[in-house]
Amino acid sequence: MTQDDFGDRRARARARLDAIDPHKRPGGAEADPFRRDWFEAVYELAGDDPAGVPWAGLAPHPLLAQWLAGRSLAGLRALDVGCGLGDNAEALAAAGAHVTAFDLAPRAIAWAQRRFPQSAVTWRAADLFQPPPEWRGAFDLVHELYTLQALPDALLPDAAPALASFVAPGGALLVISRARDAGESVAGPPWPLTRAQIEALAVDGLRLETLEDIPANEGLVRHWRALFRREGDK
Numbered sequence: 735m736t737q738d739d740f741g742d743r744r745a746r747a748r749a750r751l752d753a754i755d756p757h758k759r760p761g762g763a764e765a766d767p768f769r770r771d772w773f774e775a776v777y778e779l780a781g782d783d784p785a786g787v788p789w790a791g792l793a794p795h796p797l798l799a800q801w802l803a804g805r806s807l808a809g810l811r812a813l814d815v816g817c818g819l820g821d822n823a824e825a826l827a828a829a830g831a832h833v834t835a836f837d838l839a840p841r842a843i844a845w846a847q848r849r850f851p852q853s854a855v856t857w858r859a860a861d862l863f864q865p866p867p868e869w870r871g872a873f874d875l876v877h878e879l880y881t882l883q884a885l886p887d888a889l890l891p892d893a894a895p896a897l898a899s900f901v902a903p904g905g906a907l908l909v910i911s912r913a914r915d916a917g918e919s920v921a922g923p924p925w926p927l928t929r930a931q932i933e934a935l936a937v938d939g940l941r942l943e944t945l946e947d948i949p950a951n952e953g954l955v956r957h958w959r960a961l962f963r964r965e966g967d968k
């Protein structure tokens with residue numbers, strides 16, 4: 735299989751997925767406000783071809799890999815939110831964390847398990863907006879990459895307390911997302927986040943510790959990388 739084949743299949747998949755995207759047709763957003771049916775359809779239609787999953791890079795995201803470089807997460811309890819095919823969860827585990835990774839789509843979870851059969855990651859099908867109660871305050875590092883930007887703006891005020899709820903005292907939330915300026919029009923999905931949307935994730939005892947505005951470079955568009963912390967002893 736060549737890269738061109740992969741690129742062609744991905745382009746065809748994008749067109750197929752755009753055609754059924756609830757936010758690209760009248761009444762669709764009301765019918766599927768959380769986009770759950772669409773996310774499920776992505777993995778179902780992809781079968782076992784990762785080209786069919788538009789965000790599947792089949793490697794840890796470079797901005798996560800860079801953040802992890804030289805950093806040990808030994809012994810930390812980490813949660814990967816909306817883990818997709820699992821590469822970022824595996825990178826967190828390789829850095830020493832005890833990782834739980836979850837996705838709304840059971841097919842994504844089954845696929846991640848097939849891809850990483852020796853994995854130490856605990857894989858779970860779960861919904862960010864209805865998480866298992868035992869996850870409250872249970873993680874030293876919560877990692878979110880590209881799930882918020884895949885959700886309509888209207889869901890972000892509910893996503894923020896959901897993410898914050900997972901963070902243990904002394905723990906952190908790491909968010910990596912595409913960036914846009916306030917007022918910049920965008921024809922999502924994805925819907926890159928504004929600075930204000932990132933800052934609005936500092937809720938329920940989380941404080942914004944660092945916010946990097948990472949300019950477009952080496953094939954990557956502009957991104958935010960934000961670290962939030964909850965006061966307290968680990």
Ligand SMILES: C[S@@+](CC[C@H](N)C(=O)[O-])C[C@H]1O[C@@H](n2cnc3c(N)ncnc32)[C@H](O)[C@@H]1O
Pocket residue numbers: 768773774789790791795815816817818819820822836837838839842860861862863879880881884
């Ligand atoms: C854009 S993808 C990013 C996947 C992964 N983080 C990555 O970077 O490869 C967003 C993922 O979030 C999942 N997702 C969407 N809504 C969710 C929800 N409410 N709870 C949990 N996962 C969700 C989707 O199924 C999808 O796998």
